[in-house]
Amino acid sequence: MQPSFYADDSPGLENFAPTVSKLGLSIADAKYMENCSSNSSINSKHLNYSFKIKYQKRKDAPVYEWTINRCIQEFQDLHQNLLKEMQKGNLASVPRLPNIENFSKEPLEEQLERLEAYLKDLSQQRDTISNPKFWEFFEVSSLSFEGVKQKWKEGYVFKRTGGQIGNERRIFNCAKYCKRLQKRWMIIRNDMVGYLKSNTKSSLNEVLMFKGRFEVLYGEKDTGYEDGVKIITLRRTFIFRAGSPLKRDEWVKAIVTAYNESEWNRSEQRFDSSFPLREQNEVTWYVDGKMYFNEVCEYLKRAKREVFISDWWLSPDLYLKRPAKKYEKSKVVELLGMLADRGVSVFVHVYKEVTFALTLNSMYTKTTLLQRNPNIKVIRHPHRSVVGGEFLWSHHEKIVCIDQEIAFMGGLDLCYGRYDTNKHPLVDHEHIFNGIDYSNARISDFYEVQNWNRDLINREINPRMPWHDVALRVIGKSAADIGLHFIELWNHVMTDITTGYHKNKNLLQPAHSPTINERGKESDSESASSCSSEGEEETKKPVIVLREKKLSLAVETFKEIAENRRASHRRSSFNVNGKRINVEFLNQRMEMNSELNPGTAVAVDKKEALKRMKTTENDKRNSLLQNQDIDNEKPTVLKRRSTVHNIDFEFQRKQREKIEMADEEKLMKEIEDGQIEGDENFSKMLLLPKIKELGQTGTCDCQLLRSAGLWSLGLEETEHSIHTAYLNLIDQADHFIYIENQFFISSTAGETVKNQIAQALVERIKIAADKKEPFKVIVVLPLLPGFEGAVDDSSASVLRVQLHWEYQTICRGQNSIYEQLRRDPNISDPADYIRFYGLRAHAVLGDRPVTEIVYVHSKLMIVDDDIVLMGSANINDRSQLGNHDSEIAMIVTDKTKIQSTLAGKPRAVSQFAYTLRTSIFKEHLGVESEELLRDPLSDQFTNEWISTAARNTNLYRELFRCYPDDYITSIAEIPDFENEAHPEKYNEFKDVIRGFLVEFPLDFLKFEDLRIPIFTKEYVIPDDSFV
Incomplete structure (x- = not known):
């Protein structure tokens, strides 16, 4: 019997009964118009018919509105497909479609009215409205109305395989030279572009977030196809064919519009972070492990939908609450198993150690969790094989994220040796530290950790080594950002092909979550996750874009970075075909083509449109040193603090002004898919980001920082925002800096x-x-x-x-x-x-x-009793450069x-x-x-x-x-x-x-x-x- 955690692929959408109203006509074939005089009659086969669609799933649900443009051939294709379904006995009847010969002789307004009537008749037939071909015509899929308040463009395209930067740069793989086209259902949402295998699938195969670098090029010169569109992110070069130049332009306009309405376009990122400043978070600090582990345990018990955990070392037999005999259910493996038993999706990522150097035994962690409940998903990374992999560096983040609303982070892994109190006892009279958790790494390092219920050192002779650490809990949008980071990390690992490619994987996605304001209405049955199997061989799928930057060794560059960042995020434009396109003009261009009055001829002329585009200079590269050139450069640092622009103060002021005006209702997270490691059991798992309206109840401004690069997150260029923030905060300190670090x-x-x-x-x-x-x-x-x-x-x-x-x-x-x-x-x-x-x-x-x-073991800096920087990053090159160990940190300022x-x-x-x-x-x-x-x-x-x-x-x-x-x-x-x-x-x-x-x-x-x-x-x- 298949566990409830899984669900079959199914349309997942209630009977789709839309309301249809005509909008206008437009020319579908630009070449036809070039050879057509203004007085000649217009053949209907060269026209696009535009309709406004409205849909409401329930009376208390949002009303969705969108526009579709269809030519007469598409009506005929729909009609023929429905007739075939009727012949198979799947449909009782199909309304009559106007005869094309007579239809083309009718006035244009009457043509539009007759097609409108045809669509209304179709929409009233109960067996028709659940048909995938009907959905396709109306640009609807099983995910169209899940967790969103606005419907964007969707439809079938032909995507080209390959293009994942992390795989193509790190290893040799002949697949990157052998491209092919695959038919996929493409979907635009509030903060991303993604695709599914078909419009009836419930699992997204890939997401390209608007966050970070996002460029769109189109046309034969840049894509190799007249109808081609190319999307470039830090992690992916994605090419697809739209079917015609007009369809191509529709996709470009839709992507541009969605991009400019995205919160990622509105936000600025201090310190070159991938994440913006978030206001009104509730943040709690922890000093030493006892209270931290206690609260991690209690909050995990309350998880409703999903739990994300990333650790350098995770000990499944660790008790989060002590004494162990009193809190037996606080054992990590039992706690996570209990969550999985009741349908909570549990995702665990752990560092895959070099076994001759470290004794973490991450394989034991994985097998122990899977034996408790196979629905606990565990991945280890990095892979190491003859075709690639990372040997020197590690994943060093320590994250527990619950429902993408509550997150814990800092220096504490859920592992042995970390639990301690502020008394820092050397002896254990009360047997608080069971088995190997009574440890002293200076006397004996951990080994054979699977035999956890034994003593590593003689308790009668040797004292334990106390452990001092700090961590935090955050509730709010910054917690969602931590969840987003985990999704990026997870999906990168899933697509890392250093161990080869495997077929017949299960695509896993957590179900969409309600907004925080609707939480009380959610039933347990609604929190189940789903997956779909996919039999055909797919291209390796990259995901999620991150903000790129190289290591800055000069604090003087910070002002320039901020100015360049602001210039590259103007609301009205973004990079298309290497130029800065004015979106307002592009919208006008598309509207002219979609609202053609009867008897008027308007052609889409790309050359003419390009003449009218407003352009700016390409974004300048930050004057940062290339990582490979660092050895040859003499680093410079501020000569005088007064010469540096106070980025922190100016940014916070401007950010507050923007946030007051911005719509902060949604936070879209990204999705990825791919494979897991080596010779272990493979399952293809896709994390679907949640769209939320996170409540604003706290008083802390927070910003997530990272060290991340090609091997750890698949980034084309390295992010080192933790290092950048350290330099900025030190420079801007007025009187006092306190640092604790390992x-x-x-x-x-x-x-x-x-x-x-x-x-x-x-x-x-x-x-x-x-x-x-x-x-x-x-x-x-x-x-x-x-x-x-x-x-x-x-x-x-x-x-x-x-x-x-x-x-x-x-x-x-x-x-x-x-x-x-x-x-x-x-x-x-x-x-x-x-x-x-x-x-x-x-x-x-x-x-x-x-x-x-x-x-x-702390990773902490406090500046002027005002700003706190806390996370997993040490003060060394491993943690700070970005292309070595992967790290996460957060800046907190309390209002x-x-x-x-x-x-x-x-x-x-x-x-x-x-x-x-x-x-x-x-x-x-x-x-x-x-x-x-x-x-x-x-x-x-x-x-x-x-x-x-x-x-x-x-x-x-x-x-x-x-x-x-x-x-x-x-x-x-x-x-x-x-x-x-x-x-x-x-x-x-x-x-x-x-x-x-x-x-x-x-x-x-x-x-x-x-x-x-x-x-x-x-x-x-x-x-x-x-x-």
């Missing part, structure tokens, strides 16, 4: 590293020093990289090389942050402006005191303000940013006084922060002699240093240690060469992999 590797380490975040900090500090402005940067990092082994082990090459690049970035080498600042005549001590810290905890295990670092103080002056700050920072600082310092923390530049706070870190550092040195420590400048000094510990003094001084804050030891191993030795196996790995 890594801190940037271009100040040397030519190998390309991201400019550290250099941006240096330049901003120099400006503050020059202007005598109060300015402070606090950076909190893990004291040691989270790799197994002691720092002096021969097998710890990777651990040491990570330290090498971090110290080169911060304080070692002529170009490091501290060395550049020391050379500035306005700065006597770099520590007056920027300081680095770590976290450490202590406890008694058995009868002996123990200590361990608190591993900082709810709190009266506070910054740099000694009263200031209204963001409630979201302020409460997040003070909560983190309370944890790090072990204090409860918010007044102490109010102004991070005050003398009172500065003294408390510095003295706490120094006192804790000295006490850990005295009691434990633990490393890293400034007293250890070479590996040879480690044994003698450790022998001087005084654990017997622990009870005397343990209560003096407060919070977790300690100094980051800038002199640790400063006399050691921490680079990878030449004769080790890691030496052959490119430096890019470590930075």
Whole structure:
């Protein structure tokens, strides 16, 4: 028995009984008109007859209106097809169609009236209106009225195979040289163009979103066909034949009109992001894993339609709530299985690891979830095979998106080792951390994770390593954007053909969802998903366009980027045939041809039309460095902050004005299809984006940012909006920047590293020093990289090389942050402006005191207690360049303000940013006084922060002699240093240690060469992999 999750292909549309009214006539054949005198009679076979169609499914449903243009031959074809159906016994009768010979002699107005009567007669026959040929004539499909309030043009076209940039650029495949045409039903919707196999199918095969690059070319010169249309996006070059030059022009006009009414055309994208600024989101922050996992669990239970999860590592046996015995149903595999049992569509994407380097066992994740319920759809990526694939980089996003309305994101994967409380316990008296979740990666990395209910380390001897992290939950349009990102990611993976092509796949699509305002009316039966099988071999189908940009190493270019972006998104035009077409004129041109009065001859003349087109210069390429040329360029950063246009302020002001005028009722997401990996079971799954009217109840402005490229999302050019946002926000900071990150590797380490975040900090500090402005940067990092082994082990090459690049970035080498600042005549001590810290905890295990670092895994920046940047991206090239690891982040600014103080002056700050920072600082310092923390530049706070870190550092040195420590400048000094510990003094001084804050030891191993030795196996790995 087939599960209810699936549904057979069927028309899915209720009996289609439209209302028909005549509009006018137009010339269907331009060549005929060129040879026709103004006084000659017009043959009906050269005319197009236009009709307005109205349709309403139910009394309480929207009324849809659209126009169709048909020639007499199309009427005859429809009539003949219906007669065949009648002969088969499928139709009882067919109305009489006027005889063509007599019909052509009648006045034009009478011709139009007789055809109108014919269509009205057809529309009143119950057996006719459910016929696919009847639908085709009226440009109707099973998806025409699903989740939309406006009907756009539809119809059969012949699309050319191939054209997916990600596949054609990354691998050799003979299919890209062997093109063929396939008949497909094309559909235009509010924010995209897509197609189905036929108008009775319920699964879209592809979507080309208006979001990002979207160019339309037409005609024989650009497409190879007189009736051809070419659509170019960042991910796809899509060519189709319309059937005639007139039909071609109809499609071009319809696409242009839809594009200009799309919200993506109206929006501007700061920082070169693929996503616009979204207002009125409800956002909640989480510090450490306990509350985050608890709420992920609770919100997952409420899912109604679909759940999207993307993780670097997902542990199916992880309990989201603790203790496990009390919350057995919070186990990830059981929770997702329960959702699938009740018909919720569950889609899980996980990073497919290189097995000789990582022990994540993503195959175990996949098989465990599928064994629980086969309707949980799981894909792993990237593929690796002889024809292509990615070996160095990973999918690093951490996303849980529920019904495309609620989303969780940040630094926390749903995996072992991440659950923790703000107490950061080293021991587990209450058995909160079951099995391998009691972990310490510095002692033993995870292995054989399928045997999860055993101990990796001896709980009686070894403390666990606490985990500090931050994440957020967003409700609103930004949550829908996260869902849209997941759909782009999922559908790219489905179309990645590095493992070959497979037939007989199931096309899966989540059902359309109601608007958020209609949620209460939705029944459980309406949330079921559907799929359709497709037997013939299809072309690999790319999907979803993203905004392209290359890595900017110069902050000076940001103003130019913004200006170019605004110029490329004028409402009235977009690129057609390499020119900027004036849409108003194109509309007039089409209207002239569709509203011809009887006795008037008007021909569609492409040459004449082109003469009247208003054009502008082609969009200039951003002056950004090509990724492949970065090594040869000397990066430049702002020389003076005052010379840079305040993009953030100007954009928010203009965006608010636009949003007030814009129609924000819909958010269209995209669709893709394709295949999944290698020698595993294949099923072709298509994610259908939802069209929503998301409620606006929150107070936060949010914008989604990404690192994405060719291998990770199939993009022609790389998106690195996270990096761009970091540089902008640092430059625009007034007085204070707080950073927490798992890594801190940037271009100040040397030519190998390309991201400019550290250099941006240096330049901003120099400006503050020059202007005598109060300015402070606090950076909190893990004291040691989270790799197994002691720092002096021969097998710890990777651990040491990570330290090498971090110290080169911060304080070692002529170009490091501290060395550049020391050379500035306005700065006597770099520590007056920027300081680095770590976290450490202590406890008694058995009868002996123990200590361990608190591993900082956050990816967070807070600027002036006003703006928060949070996500999955580390400060290194892997996360920032865009064409390496794939990442996601979000900028949050809360319009709810709190009266506070910054740099000694009263200031209204963001409630979201302020409460997040003070909560983190309370944890790090072990204090409860918010007044102490109010102004991070005050003398009172500065003294408390510095003295706490120094006192804790000295006490850990005295009691434990633990490393890293400034007293250890070479590996040879480690044994003698450790022998001087005084654990017997622990009870005397343990209560003096407060919070977790300690100094980051800038002199640790400063006399050691921490680079990878030449004769080790890691030496052959490119430096890019470590930075």
